[in-house]
Amino acid sequence: MTPAAFATAADVSRETLARLEAYAALLVKWQARINLVGGATLADLWRRHMLDSAQLHRLLPAQARVLVDLGSGAGFPGLVLAAMGVPEVHLIEADARKCAFLREAARVMGVAVTVHNRRIAEVAPFAADVVTARALAPLRELLVLAAPFLGPDTMCLFLKGRGVEDELTEAAKDWTIHAEMIASLSDPLGSILRIGEVKRGRATA
Template sequence: MAAAARALFGDRLDLAAGYAELLATDGVVRGLIGPREAPRIWDRHLLNCAAVAERIPEGASVIDVGSGAGLPGLVLAIARPDLTVTLVEPLARRTSFLVETVERLGLARTVRVFRGRADEAASGETGVGPFSADVVTARAVAPLDRLAAWCLPLAVPGGRLVALKGASAADEIAEHAEVVAKLGGGEPSVHLCGTDVIDPATTVVEIVRERVVRPPAAKKAPKRSRGGRKRAR
């Protein structure tokens, strides 16, 4: 595991170790990481996420949806200082941890934290954004159909969703490929990351945003008469 960590983090291994320490202490105390996960932070979380960096182009912008404790977004920012990363997370206690961690690790130049949902980040309706990126990442957030609906609008045209998945990746593609196409995504593909470094390798599903699909216009509420009843049409 030590050799894998050196291969994936290089000269930023000490920074990764600092993040691992924060996850194992503050992360557990604040309920972001389960107590049983603390001994497995490196193999199950950090190395698993860092391996995904091989699927991200040099100098890319990244949005991590449902970032939680920063997985995989913060890990990618540590392993790849050439990336600019936006962490999207709706829960206050998680965003507080993310903001503090970014500051403590000295990552504020390349990492920003947005408190809100993916659709809010894409629309800019909160007054911040809208955001878009070359690559949108997500880990253990939702099934592929919902994930594509949330994440593809955040990818620039030609950009892609890189979703960390498990053994069910192929089954999810078979089940949700039609929905993905309707959302403007290309044919989903499965890739194994870190095959020569970690075991098991990290499984990801990639979807290119081939076209922009506008969300359907909201239906107008039916008009009501002065007495409060709906008017007959």
């Protein structure tokens, strides 16, 4: 996928595309020094990473302002969503080298984000409008990590691959959730879990 094809698929402005092109160039440069993404995926960066992240934007609540991205890594999806206009994005990443990349990427893109260089469990709790995660942990564990950032109206958007039905079954042992599976635009085998209600404890009949 080319940047132009991405821009059409994701419906982004020229300004946003320019920010993401600067991000992509920096990612390729830093990838030679630290492992930010799977090396084999760089050839299809705009579909595998950019579109995979950008597709979440259309699912955000209209009033969403504060977004927490768990285990941000190279910044997908958090930095992409910041470039697309989410006002307050928090990127949580334990690896100091990846945090250095995230800060530099935000600088060259001209977007304001908050980078938390610590483990997710060490970040002081606060309620977010949206919590995102990509390739971080099975859903049952992911909900534990997300819990400190969940308010009564928080939406979770989790990018998932194959086996998501099994993850939902496992998560139901500890959580009552209202989840919707949405087909991925970037991966024919992937899906997005949109979770609008999360409560500890399994549902009772």
